[in-house]
Amino acid sequence: MPDLEPSIQVLQEFWSTCAELIRIFPDKPERFSGDTEAVRLVRTLKKMIATAAEELAPNEFWLGDAAVGKGNWARVPWVALFDTRETKSAQRGVYPVIHLSCESPQGLRIGLGVAATEFKGRLEEKAVEVRDQMSASSISNMGNLFNDATLGTEERIEIGSTNLAKGYSKGMVFERFFTLEELNQPSADLTKCFDVLMNSYKEWVDQTHANARPLNMTPSEFEPFLETMQRYADDGVVFLSSSRQAKYFVSEVNDDSCAIQRLDAEEHVTLTASGYQNKLEKVTSQGGRIARTGLDSTVAIHIGYAQGSQLGLTADRESIVLFRDLNAAAQNLVELIKSISSPQLYKPAVLALVVEAIRDGNLKENRFEFDWLLPRFVERMTQSGRDVGEQQLAEGFGRLTSDLFWMLAYANPHETLSADKPTPSQIRKLVTHALLKEPYWQVITNPKFQIATLNAIYQKWPELSLDRTEAKPNVEVTKLKLDEAAEILVKDIEASGFIYQPWQIASYITALRTKPFVILAGVSGTGKSKLPFLVSKFAGSVLPRRIAVRPDWTDSSEVIGYVDLQNTFRPGVVLQEMLAASNDNRRHHVCLIDEMNLARVEHYFAEILSAIEDRRLSPLGGFDSSAIITQTLPDEFAEWQDQHIPGNLGIVGTVNMDESSHGFSRKVLDRAFTIELSEIELDWQPRGSNDLSMSNDSANPKSWPREYWNCRASRLAELESGKYEDEIRAVVEMLKLVNQTLQISQLQVGYRVRDEIALFLINAKDIESVFRTNDGSEVDPLDLALMMKVLPRIAGGSNSIRRTLLGLLSIAKSGILTSSETEPTELLSNWEQDGRPAEYRDAKFPRTTARLCLMWDRLESEGYTSFWL
Numbered sequence: 001m002p003d004l005e006p007s008i009q010v011l012q013e014f015w016s017t018c019a020e021l022i023r024i025f026p027d028k029p030e031r032f033s034g035d036t037e038a039v040r041l042v043r044t045l046k047k048m049i050a051t052a053a054e055e056l057a058p059n060e061f062w063l064g065d066a067a068v069g070k071g072n073w074a075r076v077p078w079v080a081l082f083d084t085r086e087t088k089s090a091q092r093g094v095y096p097v098i099h100l101s102c103e104s105p106q107g108l109r110i111g112l113g114v115a116a117t118e119f120k121g122r123l124e125e126k127a128v129e130v131r132d133q134m135s136a137s138s139i140s141n142m143g144n145l146f147n148d149a150t151l152g153t154e155e156r157i158e159i160g161s162t163n164l165a166k167g168y169s170k171g172m173v174f175e176r177f178f179t180l181e182e183l184n185q186p187s188a189d190l191t192k193c194f195d196v197l198m199n200s201y202k203e204w205v206d207q208t209h210a211n212a213r214p215l216n217m218t219p220s221e222f223e224p225f226l227e228t229m230q231r232y233a234d235d236g237v238v239f240l241s242s243s244r245q246a247k248y249f250v251s252e253v254n255d256d257s258c259a260i261q262r263l264d265a266e267e268h269v270t271l272t273a274s275g276y277q278n279k280l281e282k283v284t285s286q287g288g289r290i291a292r293t294g295l296d297s298t299v300a301i302h303i304g305y306a307q308g309s310q311l312g313l314t315a316d317r318e319s320i321v322l323f324r325d326l327n328a329a330a331q332n333l334v335e336l337i338k339s340i341s342s343p344q345l346y347k348p349a350v351l352a353l354v355v356e357a358i359r360d361g362n363l364k365e366n367r368f369e370f371d372w373l374l375p376r377f378v379e380r381m382t383q384s385g386r387d388v389g390e391q392q393l394a395e396g397f398g399r400l401t402s403d404l405f406w407m408l409a410y411a412n413p414h415e416t417l418s419a420d421k422p423t424p425s426q427i428r429k430l431v432t433h434a435l436l437k438e439p440y441w442q443v444i445t446n447p448k449f450q451i452a453t454l455n456a457i458y459q460k461w462p463e464l465s466l467d468r469t470e471a472k473p474n475v476e477v478t479k480l481k482l483d484e485a486a487e488i489l490v491k492d493i494e495a496s497g498f499i500y501q502p503w504q505i506a507s508y509i510t511a512l513r514t515k516p517f518v519i520l521a522g523v524s525g526t527g528k529s530k531l532p533f534l535v536s537k538f539a540g541s542v543l544p545r546r547i548a549v550r551p552d553w554t555d556s557s558e559v560i561g562y563v564d565l566q567n568t569f570r571p572g573v574v575l576q577e578m579l580a581a582s583n584d585n586r587r588h589h590v591c592l593i594d595e596m597n598l599a600r601v602e603h604y605f606a607e608i609l610s611a612i613e614d615r616r617l618s619p620l621g622g623f624d625s626s627a628i629i630t631q632t633l634p635d636e637f638a639e640w641q642d643q644h645i646p647g648n649l650g651i652v653g654t655v656n657m658d659e660s661s662h663g664f665s666r667k668v669l670d671r672a673f674t675i676e677l678s679e680i681e682l683d684w685q686p687r688g689s690n691d692l693s694m695s696n697d698s699a700n701p702k703s704w705p706r707e708y709w710n711c712r713a714s715r716l717a718e719l720e721s722g723k724y725e726d727e728i729r730a731v732v733e734m735l736k737l738v739n740q741t742l743q744i745s746q747l748q749v750g751y752r753v754r755d756e757i758a759l760f761l762i763n764a765k766d767i768e769s770v771f772r773t774n775d776g777s778e779v780d781p782l783d784l785a786l787m788m789k790v791l792p793r794i795a796g797g798s799n800s801i802r803r804t805l806l807g808l809l810s811i812a813k814s815g816i817l818t819s820s821e822t823e824p825t826e827l828l829s830n831w832e833q834d835g836r837p838a839e840y841r842d843a844k845f846p847r848t849t850a851r852l853c854l855m856w857d858r859l860e861s862e863g864y865t866s867f868w869l
Contacts (some may be wrong), residue, residue: 010052011191018100018108019183021068021077024569025102034365038077039234042068043365045079049098053081054352057198060207060529060546061085065171065743065757076159079514083202085209089131091117091224098157098170107183109157110173110193111146112201116168117224123171124150130173133208138200145193146174156628211737221422224307225276228438231259232307235409235435238263238416241303242292242317242487244402249301249413263414268561269300279305280322288322295320298440311440315339317738318497329439332451332458336404346388346396347403348461349380352454354436359450362542365755366441368395368434370427371611384463390424391727397434398422406438409433420737448576451583484710485539492538503779504677506770508535508779511673511788512590512650513711514760517612519596521663528654531677533592540703544590544652545580547573556607561640562627569637574608574651575628579639580647588709589649595651597661601668603679611645612671613752622647622710648706666793669843673760674867676851681836711763715755731758737817741807745800747793757785783845786812791851794864797859805859810850815844828853 021041045064050064066079067090075154077100080090087093092115099109112130117127123333128150131139137150147154149172156169157177170560174197178190223231232239233250240247251261251268261268275345283290292313302320306313312321315335323329340347353376357363381388387556398417400406409432410416417426436444443449458465486509508531511518520528532544553559561572571579576593581589600608611625625645626646633641645651653672655661713719716728736753742748764771764781803821810818813827831853833838839851840844851867859865 002484010048010055010288012186014045014048014052015183015186015190017041018079018098019180020100020181021045021110022100022106022180023388025077025100034182035351038068042066042077042079049081051165052194054194054197057202057284059202060514063088066091067230074383077102081198081201083205083209087115087278089115089223089227091115091227093118094126094173094201096201097168097614101159101177105177107177107178109159109172109177110197111149112142112173112197113168113175114171116171119586127171127173128583130703134200134204135207138203140172141196142200142525145187146176146191146258149175150175150322170766185270220843223309223438223493224257224754225271225305226253226256226274228307228309229253229271231438232407236413236432237407237409238401238413239303239307239407240401241299241623243315246299247416248303255612256306260300262300263416267367269298269304270303271304274303278307280310283311283320283322288324288328289314289319291319291763292317307437309442312437312439315404317404323439326439326443326446326449329747330446331407331450333440334452335445337456338460340403340460344392344395344465345381345384345386345461346392348457349377349464350386350396351406352457352461353377353380353463355444355450355453355457355741358444359454364490366435366438369429370394370434371425373397380464386605391421394422394424394427397427398431402473405437407435407437409435409481429458432566445516447542447580451580455583464539481499482704482768483767485704486770487537489535490770493534495532496538498530498534500527500531500677501679501773503771503773503784504675504679505531505535506764506779506790507675507784508765508782509767509770510760511675512652513709513763515612515671515673515711515714515756516645516650517672518650518652519672519674520652520677521657521674524656526677528677529592529594532592532652536590536812538770539588541588541590541706542584544592545573545577546592546594549596549597549598549604553604556604559604560607563631563633568633569640571640575640575643578628578643578645578649582643582646585619585646585648586706587648588706591649593651593653595656595661597655597657597664600662600794601653605668607669607670608645608651609815615645617718618647621707621713631818647710650709663795663866663868664792666747669792670750673756673788675788676790676867681864711759713752713759717759723760727765728758731761731785734782734786736812737811738786739807741811742790744797745794745798747802747804749793753789757789759784760785760788779847780845783847786845786848787851791848791855792867795864795868797862797864801865802859805852805856805865811854812845812849812852813840813843824856828856 014862021038030544046064046066048064049066050062052057053062053064061084063082063084064080065082066077068077068862077098078090079098079613081096082088082093083095087095090097094112094114097111097113101107101109113129114123114126131148131150134142136273143149147157156172158166158169162592176193182190230248230253231237233253236249238247238249247263248260250258250264250530252259254276254786257270257272259268259270260817279295286294292302292306295305306310306320311320312323312329314321315320315334315338321328321332323332337348337351339741346576352367353373354363357376372388377393377396378388381392398408401408407418410430411432412430415430417430435441446451449736471816484795486506490505492498493505508518508520520531522528529546535541536543550558557572559572559574561570561575574593577589577591607628607630611628615623615625616626624647627642627644629641629643655664657663735749735757741749761781771781773779790808794801794808806821806824807817809824809827810816827840827849831837831850834841836850836854838850840849843849855865855867
């Protein structure tokens with residue numbers, strides 16, 4: 001295949017896979033299993049679509065999905081792409097969708113559609129509403145390539161014969177059909193359609209969900225009952241009765257019901273979506289818990305409904321409980337784990353390996369194969385002092401099905417494992433894979449609940465905790481020095497295709513090592529949010545949790561938490577991340593707070609700002625803060641009462657300074673390092689084959705141990721006496737000059753800023769070589785520190801601000817404070833003639849001088865100035 005743009009190549013592979021699925025689908029088996037060719041191709045499409053969309057329309061909220069027969073679609077395969085601010089499910093919202101027509105005419109329909117389930121009865125009305133919300137340019141772009149299905153001037157493209165399929169046809173906003181022949185030789189038109197569709201949809205979501213956060217898993221977001229049943233039917237899942245004696249499988253799913261059949265009987269029972277809702281209401285009316293026989297006296301019925309994503313059995317198997325949210329599902333899972341009765345470690349070892357693999361990013365699909373687990377199982381059991389092999393894994397793998405959360409998927413549900421010591425050969429012959437019941441899968445893909453689940457396992461079986469705090473299995477734990485590791489990290493980021501100056505990466509690393517609060521500022525699109533992800537990825541740290549600030553945050557309830565009217569503590573998003581870092585204390589964590597100044601930081605972040613300044617030496621290295629919560633919580637929430645900012649957690653905020661955002665108070669600025677990312681290099685060169693191997697030297701990412709992120713001290717008084725005197729003296733002498741001019745406008749810095757700039761310089765020496773530009777020129781860390789800690793304080797248009805700027809310009813340019821208050825005409829003229837660069841040549845502090853020139857120019861032209869762009 002010739003060299004192609006990554007997005008084009010991914011799309012060509014995507015269209016080719018669609019064509020292959022269409023070709024083989026007419027010969028599909030009567031039942032799908034996990035290893036069916038059609039199911040395999042659908043899984044491939046699901047992975048490809050989000051990658052292709054990200055290439056053409058970068059968006060952190062993309063989520064891909066695909067299914068063969070899932071969604072009660074009468075066996076019509078589909079692929080969908082969701083922006084999680086709008087929807088996470090094909091049952092709801094608006095999303096780009098591809099429906100595959102596997103009968104005459106063979107091909108696919110691509111377009112923008114609305115969910116037939118949510119908007120049933122008003123599909124065409126909703127489609128028109130969506131079109132009316134789109135921008136004129138999007139409508140024009142879409143209209144040039146797609147049929148405008150809302151106008152009623154052309155016949156709609158029909159795919160599928162069921163009522164639900166017809167509903168989806170009515171809900172298309174724009175649509176276009178491509179034949180199988182066109183897929184076999186993808187044209188530029190096909191790629192253009194996908195490109196325009198993704199960008200138009202993203203623009204629509206940006207407009208209709210401005211400042212929205214991605215949807216969380218709430219009760220309404222649990223997977224619908226029939227969708228879960230279809231998933232189990234497709235995979236050939238067999239589940240047990242509460243007594244563990246009878247086995248059941250889903251024999252059929254249609255538009256509004258499914259059939260549950262017992263393996264040793266011909267008869268079956270029919271369960272409906274409306275019946276499931278009635279059962280939910282019944283359990284709710286009983287306080288969220290009901291006896292099995294109270295739900296229904298027929299075992300097949302109550303066990304069948306219990307497979308829904310909002311219901312589960314208790315550990316004693318006598319009651320069915322309602323999962324109002326993921327907290328409830330997590331509590332139930334922990335109870336089930338604690339109830340496991342096993343004289344050996346086989347079952348808990350298997351479960352621990354699965355959860356750890358999800359936590360470490362090595363397992364992203366609810367599908368666990370026997371041979372994937374085998375080497376991991378043998379290694380873990382060997383670490384625990386046990387000599388085991390395939391047979392022991394087979395026993396744990398097969399017998400976990402009796403513990404209510406673990407299911408087996410069979411090639412043929414009528415041929416199942418023996419309950420008495422299943423063998424490896426039996427598993428390989430009969431079982432395609434294991435999976436978790438749907439709500440428990442949602443639990444263990446959530447970082448907070450991963451910790452609770454693993455803790456439940458480790459507490460009951462402490463022998464398994466050998467690997468509890470190890471780095472990811474596929475990441476090499478490096479013995480390199482920090483400066484060598486930092487150089488490799490810079491190369492890895494460069495090879496990944498993202499553009500940063502090495503000094504920007506060095507500043508970010510050093511700032512986080514110095515203090516756990518960093519603000520990334522700059523114009524939109526310069527990589528403020530991406531930098532923390534890239535550094536964490538290539539340093540082997542936990543990928544940051546991203547939190548979107550809402551303008552209505554006026555207190556800390558969303559961040560820290562609150563006690564509701566039922567006296568239940570609801571932990572906030574940042575407090576949850578603190579607990580996650582505390583429970584994973586060997587790896588560095590970052591909590592990324594996006595668009596931090598959409599609300600007033602000092603209002604919703606007050607407790608954290610105070611705690612940042614009240615840090616003490618941690619026994620694990622670095623510095624922990626005091627407890628975040630000052631109020632007394634109910635006893636059952638003791639784990640949150642003493643939660644603090646652990647030494648392995650950094651808090652990074654991104655900010656945009658425009659009319660929709662708030663400025664920062666000095667209280668906030670004094671507690672943070674502010675890094676400006678506004679240098680933009682639009683020059684572009686195509687990456688050749690040689691560029692693709694730029695980071696071959698670091699083919700295995702180097703995992704930074706926690707101590708790489710630890711600061712030597714939180715203040716100068718904690719440093720070893722007599723060390724670093726030269727660095728400290730340079731900072732003190734410079735800040736004395738700076739304070740003379742800052743004092744004019746009452747903006748002088750205090751001991752906190754002095755200590756932090758000095759510590760920044762000391763920490764910078766550890767990666768001194770990385771403080772450079774892309775062309776190799778050295779960058780002075782003190783120059784950057786003045787930019788980060790002094791200039792953001794300056795804002796206003798008064799005469800005192802003017803005099804302060806003049807003094808700072810003198811210091812930045814020459815390193816001394818002159819008594820003259822002559823306007824810097826020549827200095828500004830030289831800066832203008834050089835093209836207003838980000839660094840002023842031949843200055844003592846080139847970057848500080850250039851930014852002061854910009855601030856002075858703004859003061860002269862607008863009568864007001866500030867550090868912020």
